[in-house]
Amino acid sequence: MAVPGWERAARILLCAAGLALSVYAFHVETSKERDASYQAMCDINAAISCSRVFTSRWGRGFGLVAGLLGLHSVFNQPNSIFGIAFYLLQILLGFSNSGLAAITLLGSSVVSIAGSLYLAYILFFVLHDFCVICVTTYVLNFALLFLNYKRLGYLNQAWQHHKAKAKRK
Numbered sequence: 001m002a003v004p005g006w007e008r009a010a011r012i013l014l015c016a017a018g019l020a021l022s023v024y025a026f027h028v029e030t031s032k033e034r035d036a037s038y039q040a041m042c043d044i045n046a047a048i049s050c051s052r053v054f055t056s057r058w059g060r061g062f063g064l065v066a067g068l069l070g071l072h073s074v075f076n077q078p079n080s081i082f083g084i085a086f087y088l089l090q091i092l093l094g095f096s097n098s099g100l101a102a103i104t105l106l107g108s109s110v111v112s113i114a115g116s117l118y119l120a121y122i123l124f125f126v127l128h129d130f131c132v133i134c135v136t137t138y139v140l141n142f143a144l145l146f147l148n149y150k151r152l153g154y155l156n157q158a159w160q161h162h163k164a165k166a167k168r169k
């Protein structure tokens with residue numbers, strides 16, 4: 001086994017948490033859009049409000065898709081949809097031992113870090129808000145980056161081992 005068991009367990013836990021938070025964010029955003037008086041659990045006060053963040057212009061397509069591809073583009077989805085796709089990809093490819101899967105995992109993870117830094121900037125410096133769900137997903141994304149970086153090392157080790165064994169024969 002090239003990838004240790006704790007890596008798989010940690011990946012499933014992190015992605016399950018990410019999926020749950022993304023599904024919840026999607027629920028809050030759509031509920032608030034339907035009914036402005038909807039009170040979300042993560043709306044603590046005016047400065048700690050998640051629904052204000054999710055329904056802001058940066059809550060869909062990262063606030064970028066509408067300008068690039070148009071308001072009605074199929075890619076102009078709530079950010080939480082991108083989160084769901086990302087965590088599903090991280091779980092599914094996590095079961096593979098292939099090098100290509102490991103590179104795809106690390107690549108998409110680096111993109112998610114860029115997304116997290118951008119969203120954190122919008123959250124703190126543009127919206128002046130503190131969204132507990134958002135900040136938790138940034139932490140999960142950094143933890144996933146660590147796992148995906150470690151994974152390349154494990155696969156490389158297994159490959160070196162395999163080569164050394166083939167040479168001895």
Ligand SMILES: C/C(=C\C[C@@]12O[C@]1(C)C(=O)c1ccccc1C2=O)CCC[C@H](C)CCC[C@H](C)CCCC(C)C
Nearest residue numbers: 022053054058059079083085086112115116119122134
């Ligand atoms: C719930 C979540 C992030 C929270 C939040 O996005 C929310 C909901 C939002 O509305 C928002 C508004 C304004 C400022 C900050 C925020 C956020 O903080 C999950 C995304 C996680 C991550 C940033 C996903 C990045 C995915 C990449 C684009 C890679 C995709 C690769 C694959 C799909 C192939």
